[in-house]
Amino acid sequence: MGKNLQSGDRTGPRLRPVDLAREHGLSTQAVRNYEEAGILPAAARTPHGYRTYTPLHAGALRAFLALLPGHGHPTATAIMRAVNEGAADGAFRLIDESHAQLLDDRQTLRAVESALRDLDLEPTTRTDPGDTFIGPLARKLGIRPATLRAWENAGLVHPHRDPRTGYRVYDEAAVRDARLAHQLRRGGYPLERIAPLIAHVRTAGGLEPLEAALTDWHTRLSARGRAMLSGAAALEAYLRERG
Known part of the structure; x- marks a missing residue:
């Protein structure tokens, strides 16, 4: 009172x-x-x-x-x-703490942009529809198959299963997600922070539509600052x- x-x-x-x-x-x-x-x-x-x-x-x-x-x-x-x-x-x-969070968000945005640039510099060449199994994909990325399985458990990649063999099959979108996850992990980002970024790529419908989302992200960070x-x-x- x-x-x-x-x-x-x-x-x-x-x-x-x-x-x-x-x-x-x-x-x-x-x-x-x-x-x-x-x-x-x-x-x-x-x-x-x-x-x-x-x-x-x-x-x-x-x-x-x-x-x-x-x-x-x-x-x-x-x-x-x-x-x-x-x-x-x-x-x-x-x-x-708020300023530190804003700086962290800016660094995350830079990491995503860097990862996307690296992906663009590595165009996928293939004669098949783009499907691949866990072993060949792991070798291409230079990681172990167990790492891909861990990424799947964390929601970073979503392979489907071959109905005849039950093997994991990575289509073009799953390969893209795996490559993006690989770039971000190399940048030191933990799985729990990578998952929502890859979900954003999926929501955008791929890498190209994400361009507008990244521009909007820049705008919102500047507005917050x-x-x-x-x-x-x-x-x-x-x-x-x-x-």
Whole structure:
């Protein structure tokens, strides 16, 4: 429960929940929810129990909404809670972790692009429809058949079974997935991180349609980076207001 407040205090004039909400197109309930979540400092109360806010609360709301696009709701919430609890170092650590995640995502994107370039430099030549068995494919990639079986268990490649012999048969798409997995493993990426990337290739319908997805990926990473800059500026302004 916030303190009682008859008029504006040292942080500025008294504001109603609707005053904060209207600036950002929010509902008054959303503003109250943000206060209860610790995103805003505790509100003062009138003698009749109504919440009253100040420009400091407005600054907190602006900072939170600016942090959201770059850091996401859970992290932005945790940052604001830490600041409002006087634990600025904890907030800075959370921001550092978000930047580290963005850098990691950029490195993953570069690895995927590198792997795709390597695949493009190795066009498949064949006289058959492209089907191959585990032994020949393993030899071509320079790995053991057991490695291909492990990749299958991890969801990286999906060979089908010959109905007569039960042997694994790798069609053109499975060979492509195996080659992509091989390039990424050579780049040091663990299986659990490779699986969703190969799933993305499958969803795109192959390597060529993935070009647009990679461009979009670049755009989204750049937007996150810029959003983090905007969020940092708004948070710095709020920190100055807090004194």
